[in-house]
Amino acid sequence: MSDADRNYTVTGMTCGHCKSNVINEVLQVPGVRAVDVDLDSGTLTVRGDADDAAIHKAVDEAGFAVA
Numbered sequence: 001m002s003d004a005d006r007n008y009t010v011t012g013m014t015c016g017h018c019k020s021n022v023i024n025e026v027l028q029v030p031g032v033r034a035v036d037v038d039l040d041s042g043t044l045t046v047r048g049d050a051d052d053a054a055i056h057k058a059v060d061e062a063g064f065a066v067a
Contacts, residue, residue: 003033006052008044009067010037010059018064025062029054042067 013019019037022044026035031050037043044066046055056066 003047003049006046006055008046008055008059010042010044010064011067012064013037013039013042015039018062021062022059022064025058026055029058 010022013022016039019039022037023035026032026044026046029048029050031048032046032055033048034046036045038045044055044059059066
């Protein structure tokens with residue numbers, strides 16, 4: 001895995017609270033250095049060396065899904 005930005009599409013986010021939940025959960029994944037969420041497009045950008053499955057699980061734990 002590399003330390004490049006990886007993008008995911010997250011479905012179901014509708015507000016700033018949703019965005020915060022996703023960011024907080026994904027930041028807890030080992031290897032994640034930075035997270036950004038574009039609420040309008042549903043794009044989750046993750047920088048770091050983290051497992052894709054762990055990212056998907058964190059999004060799920062926040063109450064959303066990766067498309």
